[in-house]
Each structure stands twice: as C-alpha cells, then as structure tokens.
Amino acid sequence: MREEAENLDISDVTANWVNAVVLQAQIEERVKALADLSHTPLFFGRLDFTRPPGLGLAEGAAGERFYIGRRHVHDAEGDPLVIDWRAPVSTAYYQASRKNPMDVALRRRFGYTAGELTAYEDEALSGPAAEAAPAADGEHASRLLQQEIERPRVGPMRDIVATIQPEQDGIVRSGLSGTVCVQGGPGTGKTAVGLHRVAYLLYEHRERLARTGTLVIGPNRSFLHYIEQVLPALGELEVQQATVADLVLVPGVEVRGEDEARAATVKGDARMAQVLRRALRSHVTPPAEATVVVRGSRRWRVPAYEVEEIVTQLLERDMRYGAAREALPHRIAHAVLVRMEQAGEAPDDRVQDAVARNAAVKATVKAVWPLVDPAKLVLRLLSDAPFLAEHAEGLLSEEEQSAILWAKPARGVKSAKWSAADAVLIDEARDLVERTHSLGHVVLDEAQDLSPMQYRAVGRRCTTGSATVLGDLAQGTTPWATRTWAEALRHLGKEEAHVEELTAGFRVPREVIAYASRLLPSIAPGLAEVRSVRESPGSLSVREVAAGATLDEEVVAACRSALAHEGSTGLIAADVRIPALAAALEAAGLPYLSPGQETTRESRLTLVPASLAKGLEYDYVVLDEPAAVVAGEPDEPTGLRRLYVALTRAVSGLAVVHEGPLPEVLGVPEQSGNARTAA
Missing domain, CATH: 3.40.50.300 (P-loop containing nucleotide triphosphate hydrolases)
Incomplete structure (x- = not known):
C-alpha cells in the first residue's frame, strides 16, 4: 500500500500547479501514515463467522474470516487482508462471548514477542466446538490476553487495542454527539480508553473532525510525552496534545509566579467569572452628549438618550464585549439612516457603512464602549483593591479579596509576576471579549485536579463539540480538586454528559x-x-x-x-x-x-x-x-x-x-x- 502511494503519477491529473502541490502533500501524508512501526504487528486477532456478519441466516450462506488489526490493509486488487479494529465488523472481537457469540464460531488471538508471531490461542464461541469446550475459568481466561496485559513496560505508553475489554469497548465506540465522563480507579485503563475513543471517532467522523479539530489535554508535559505514541501507533497523526497551561497561553504574559494555596483556590473559584464579567462591563458608560454626523451640508443628530437605549439593548442581549462594540457603530448609523429616510432621502447599505465609520460615531463608541485588554483588566483587579472590592461585592469576602490581591502592584502587563491561575483568569476575560474557537472533540485526562475556572477554560474549547472526561476522584491532589463529577461537568458546560464507571483493574x-x-x-x-x-x-x-x-x-x-x-x-x-x-x-x-x-x-x-x-x-x-x-x-x-x-x-x-x-x-x-x- 505504501509503495502504491509512493508510485502514484499525478502529472496528468491536476488542473494547475496549485492542485498539484496540494495533491502531492496529501500523498506524502498518506505515505507517512503507512509507515512501518517496529515491534507493532498489523494484526492481532481473527474472527471466523458462522455466517456473513450483519446478515440473516440464509440457506447455503458460507461464513467469512476476518483478520483484525490496528489499521486496514488491502492487497493489490483492493480486497481487504486486515480489518481496522474500529470497523463495525470488528466489534465482535471485543464483545462476543459464549452467551452472546454474535455469529462468531471462533475467535483467535495472536501472541507476539519483539514483533514476531510466537503463539496463537483459539476460543470457540458457538457451534459444536463451543459446546464441547470446558467452561471458561473466570472473566479473563485467555492466557495470551493476560500475558499482553502483564508485558513489561519499557518506553512510552502503548496502545491496548489487542486487550480492550467489553466494558471499555462500549465507551470507546460511543457516539460523537454526546460527552462521556469516565470515572476509573488506578489500572482500569481510563487513559487508554480515552485515546482509543479519539482514534475511533476519527475513523467514524474523519471529515467532520478534520474540519473542527481534536485535542488531548493532559496534566503536565511528562504525562503527554508518556502517551504521545499511542495515537500514531493507531495511524492517527493529526491529534494535538496540550496542557491547560498551553491552552491559556497569552502572548506577552509570562507565567513565572506561584500562588499560595489559598490564593490559587479563590482564583480558581467559578465566582471569579462573575467578578470578571462585572469588571469588564463597568467600562461601558452612558454617553455624555449627542452624536452629530455631518454628511455634505446636512447634520444628523442622535440624542444621548437614544444612544443610551442602544447601549442598554446591547447589554441586555448578553453579547460578548467585542461583538457588541462592533455592533454599536452600526446601530448608531441605523438611527442616522432612519432620520435620512424621514427627510426624504434614500440611503443604502453603503451609506450606513460610511456613517458607521464617521469620526463622530467612532468618537462616541470609543467613549461609551472602549477597547479593553483582557490582561490589563485582570492586572487591575489583582492590584487595585477598590476596583476589586467594587466588582467582587457580594461574591467574595474581604478575606478572599485580600488573598488574591498582589502585595506589590505591577507596573505593567509584561512586568507582572503572573501565576498559572492568573493566566486562566486572563483566558476567561479574553473569552468575555471575543468568543474562543471550539473544537470538534476534546479529551480531558486527570480531570479531577482541575479548578472550576480551568474547567471553564476547557469547556470553551468544545462548546459546539463533545468531550471525553477522564479521572478518578480518589486521586485529586489539588486544594480545589473535584469532589463530584456533576459539579465538574456543570463548570465544563456539559451537564448532560453520561458518567461511566470502570471498576475492573487490569494493571x-x-x-x-x-x-x-x-x-x-x-x-x-x-x-x-x-x-x-x-x-x-x-x-x-x-x-x-x-x-x-x-x-x-x-x-x-x-x-x-x-x-x-x-x-x-x-x-x-x-x-x-x-x-x-x-x-x-x-x-x-x-x-x-x-x-x-x-x-x-x-x-x-x-x-x-x-x-x-x-x-x-x-x-x-x-x-x-x-x-x-x-x-x-x-x-x-x-x-x-x-x-x-x-x-x-x-x-x-x-x-x-x-x-x-x-x-x-x-x-x-x-x-x-x-x-x-x-x-
């Protein structure tokens, strides 16, 4: 398959050089995805069906045999040799049992040592062979399966595609539209389940997720380095990985400070979102005078009370600060056009755009709805006690306000000694000004350690997408650690998420x-x-x-x-x-x-x-x-x-x-x- 891709001749199939460059880049990506992986066998199992899978039993219908592997492999004629583990027919490899054979007569597992096939093991699931076989001793009687689980770990985390258990497989294959929260104790494979779920979703919804993007969020760089080879081993090369600190990174804001536990807890509290909202909206002030637009020999006057009504309407619509600021000059311009029409003129859209760019309208917008820099807003909150007290009234106690106030006010954004919690506050303020881009799917691992404000930061990255939330409440080690998943999912904006619990340990x-x-x-x-x-x-x-x-x-x-x-x-x-x-x-x-x-x-x-x-x-x-x-x-x-x-x-x-x-x-x-x- 790789040689076939490398030898494709595109000299006569493209309309112009731009198409040729794009097509060549796609071919190179395809060749890269088909690269050999040392010590990673392409197939690990085989299914022998009693009849064609998915079809009713027909007289004379012959069973089929499928090899199951990490990726799809076909021969020169295009006939499949290995079926991708994510394909519907592969579901039976993980879910079939003697109680529910799913039309499988025999399941074969292959064992490998250093990439070489060294053993195989057959399990009869239906038919005379299954009836004659002794009863399975326990849920995980497979010797090869047990050996694979217990194989020594040297190097980064490896995939578990050959050992996925039925309860894990159900989570992996759940749909893209819904958010899933997985509570799993140590060794239950929750991280691997989350990564394999990404691989499955990319298989099922590749075009959609190629447009919207996917992201895996881990607790620290060491963890991301440990898991970074799992998805490439499954043929998925485009999934981005980041920490929460990476998500909220702002140019010019360098995190080089560290909060005490009390201060970090208050800054991570969801109430800070409301404090920021109040502080941001305080910059909107009623107009002091009318707006007068001069066009040619005519002067058009919009009184201050009418501008104030427009501002009030924008505030009531609960638009983002920046979007409302962009809408304000067009609303004022519309008021001018109404006066023009009443005077017998027939202005069109070009006139409205010109009025919106008028110096007088710009001056009104600047005075009424000024630009706000998110970092400067947070800087003022943390260094100006009266400003913080004004906007935290009824939300934060005096003790909590004192905990987050800086002892020495910074002279500017670049000189401020920002902490990780401060960066999350800036990200919240930035979203209040301008909407954060949403991805198609986000995997959040070790979620139990996030603060409510960090959950909000992650939630902003999947407002129009879905998420897989992974964690263990018993492993929460921050002062603000999650106590219940219902609370965490509320802050994430995914209250409708389905919570699954993994209790079978394999590691x-x-x-x-x-x-x-x-x-x-x-x-x-x-x-x-x-x-x-x-x-x-x-x-x-x-x-x-x-x-x-x-x-x-x-x-x-x-x-x-x-x-x-x-x-x-x-x-x-x-x-x-x-x-x-x-x-x-x-x-x-x-x-x-x-x-x-x-x-x-x-x-x-x-x-x-x-x-x-x-x-x-x-x-x-x-x-x-x-x-x-x-x-x-x-x-x-x-x-x-x-x-x-x-x-x-x-x-x-x-x-x-x-x-x-x-x-x-x-x-x-x-x-x-x-x-x-x-x-």
Whole structure:
C-alpha cells in the first residue's frame, strides 16, 4: 500500500500547479501514515463467522474470516487482508462471548514477542466446538490476553487495542454527539480508553473532525510525552496534545509566579467569572452628549438618550464585549439612516457603512464602549483593591479579596509576576471579549485536579463539540480538586454528559490495589474499590529501615532488587526528598532518568517526585517514606490522595520503604522478619 502511494503519477491529473502541490502533500501524508512501526504487528486477532456478519441466516450462506488489526490493509486488487479494529465488523472481537457469540464460531488471538508471531490461542464461541469446550475459568481466561496485559513496560505508553475489554469497548465506540465522563480507579485503563475513543471517532467522523479539530489535554508535559505514541501507533497523526497551561497561553504574559494555596483556590473559584464579567462591563458608560454626523451640508443628530437605549439593548442581549462594540457603530448609523429616510432621502447599505465609520460615531463608541485588554483588566483587579472590592461585592469576602490581591502592584502587563491561575483568569476575560474557537472533540485526562475556572477554560474549547472526561476522584491532589463529577461537568458546560464507571483493574496487582484501597474511606468515601483481575502473590512488600541502616541505603537496595527484574522501575518520593535520593543513587552508581525521559533497556530507573507521578506507570515501584509524601501537601486529605496515587503506579511489584511511622489508615501489614508483606 505504501509503495502504491509512493508510485502514484499525478502529472496528468491536476488542473494547475496549485492542485498539484496540494495533491502531492496529501500523498506524502498518506505515505507517512503507512509507515512501518517496529515491534507493532498489523494484526492481532481473527474472527471466523458462522455466517456473513450483519446478515440473516440464509440457506447455503458460507461464513467469512476476518483478520483484525490496528489499521486496514488491502492487497493489490483492493480486497481487504486486515480489518481496522474500529470497523463495525470488528466489534465482535471485543464483545462476543459464549452467551452472546454474535455469529462468531471462533475467535483467535495472536501472541507476539519483539514483533514476531510466537503463539496463537483459539476460543470457540458457538457451534459444536463451543459446546464441547470446558467452561471458561473466570472473566479473563485467555492466557495470551493476560500475558499482553502483564508485558513489561519499557518506553512510552502503548496502545491496548489487542486487550480492550467489553466494558471499555462500549465507551470507546460511543457516539460523537454526546460527552462521556469516565470515572476509573488506578489500572482500569481510563487513559487508554480515552485515546482509543479519539482514534475511533476519527475513523467514524474523519471529515467532520478534520474540519473542527481534536485535542488531548493532559496534566503536565511528562504525562503527554508518556502517551504521545499511542495515537500514531493507531495511524492517527493529526491529534494535538496540550496542557491547560498551553491552552491559556497569552502572548506577552509570562507565567513565572506561584500562588499560595489559598490564593490559587479563590482564583480558581467559578465566582471569579462573575467578578470578571462585572469588571469588564463597568467600562461601558452612558454617553455624555449627542452624536452629530455631518454628511455634505446636512447634520444628523442622535440624542444621548437614544444612544443610551442602544447601549442598554446591547447589554441586555448578553453579547460578548467585542461583538457588541462592533455592533454599536452600526446601530448608531441605523438611527442616522432612519432620520435620512424621514427627510426624504434614500440611503443604502453603503451609506450606513460610511456613517458607521464617521469620526463622530467612532468618537462616541470609543467613549461609551472602549477597547479593553483582557490582561490589563485582570492586572487591575489583582492590584487595585477598590476596583476589586467594587466588582467582587457580594461574591467574595474581604478575606478572599485580600488573598488574591498582589502585595506589590505591577507596573505593567509584561512586568507582572503572573501565576498559572492568573493566566486562566486572563483566558476567561479574553473569552468575555471575543468568543474562543471550539473544537470538534476534546479529551480531558486527570480531570479531577482541575479548578472550576480551568474547567471553564476547557469547556470553551468544545462548546459546539463533545468531550471525553477522564479521572478518578480518589486521586485529586489539588486544594480545589473535584469532589463530584456533576459539579465538574456543570463548570465544563456539559451537564448532560453520561458518567461511566470502570471498576475492573487490569494493571495494578490485586495485592497492591487492595493495600492502597485502605485509604479510600478517608479520601473518597462511597467510591467503589477497584477489583483487580490480576492476582500476584509477593507483589507487595512493606519494609521498615533496619537498625543501623539509613533510609537512603534501604531505598537504593530496594531499587537494585527491582532492577534485577525485567521492565521499568520508578522510585517515587516526596518532592523534598528528591535531591537526597538523587545523590544516593549517584553515589551507588545507579543511573536514573527524570519523568518524561523515555526508558530504554539500558536505562530503566526513573526518579519521580510524587507531584509528577500521576498518570505514569512502571513495572516495579519503590516508594520512599509514605509519611513524607503525606506531609508534603497542605493538608492530610490531600496528602493521603497523593499517597494513593504513588501506591498505585506499579504494574508488577511495589516495595514501600519507611523509617517513620506509616499513616494510621494503612494499618500494620503482616510481619515477616524485617520485611513486612501486606495480605
């Protein structure tokens, strides 16, 4: 297929050189999309149907065989060799079961090692073979499926297209028109589900989304780097990725400050939107005098009260500030044209446009409805106490106003020490002035950590589109973290969204997730505990530092032990402990990476600050001093949620090393010498 695209001759099929350039660019994109991916097989399954799929049973109708893969592959005659996993016929590969075979006689799974086919496994779903086969032992009896889920993780996140489960597939294939919110605990695959949903929607609605655009929003750059190869592996190269900070980036506004927790919480509160709205509209003032337009020898007068009526009507229409300002001169010009017609003249649209550009009309607009720079508006709110008090009255208390006021007023926009929360306020003000462009679909991951104002910023990017919201309420680690999805969806502007909950865990071993779930009653009461399908005895160890040893020594020893196994290792610690552990690893001769750097077979250890651990996963995790992770946050509930995140990053094994007491809610694991293993 790639060679066919490369050898296309377009010399005689284009009308002009412009068309030729465009067509050549499209061909180059096609060739790029058909590039080989090392160690990524094109097909991973096969379906043998009892009859043609989607058709009624007809006498003599022969069954068909389809290979299922990441992308569509056809031969030189155009006949399909591999069916795209997103095609309707592929649904049966993920959804068919013996209870509901969906006309599938046999499902075959293929196993690969380093890109080479090394095994296959057949599952009879209907017919005599299915009746003779023994009953499946559990929901996930497939050995190849289990091996693929447990395969060591080296490098960035990979797709799960070969292991998508029925409950995940239902979310992936949900329609474009509706917004879906996915609540999923650690290891339930919510991030992968969101990314595969984008790939599916691009397959089903390619032309529409090509016009409107798609965007994946992650919590930080490390996370985006970790997931960036999933969509290209599925043949989707045009999906943009960004953080919320990237979305609200404003030229000339450099974020180089940091708010205290109290100030950031108030700035992120949805009430700030109303404060900004009031402050912006305060710039609109009643006209002081009539507007007099001179055309030739005639003077046309629009009295001040009539201009004020026009201004009031525009305000009542709740238009954006900029759009209303653009409409004002045309409204005044219309009033002048009415007078011209009453005087017997016959003005047309060209006359109205000329009047709207008249110097007197421009002067009135400038005085009544002046231009407002969003950054300057926010600057004045944060540095002018009387101005803030006037527009925050009844919305923010005096204490809250004091929390967000700058100690030293900035001399200008460029000299101001803006924070991330300030940038979101500027984005809100910018939208009040001029409408933000809306995309066709937005995926928002780790959504539980967003403030109401950040939700509004994301919601503005999909007002005419839909969204996939992914998160876990138990992993909220900001002071303003989401408490309920209903509240979050309201701020996002997607109250009609359907909320799905994933409770089956595929990544974190049962022993590890059960230990971490002891925190749930304290951090997210009422939230369902993840039920892991993977039982891995010995995957959890909790080790107290032995007498005569140091914490750093024990942590280094735990890292060496983890590195003896295949796969990646993450050393997670409180941010304040990172410098000491970095020095200890260097002294021990253990090279390490920082979050965002890609692991390789030669360099498999990553030193991870607890604040950056969310969304990442490692085969083996060494967790340093849980009490320090908790103490590193402003309050205990937030600290326990941060600890919950750190405890659930392991795919194969978790070693907890501590010197001080463990948080009381974790309880005391069973003792086994110096190393204590939690049941």
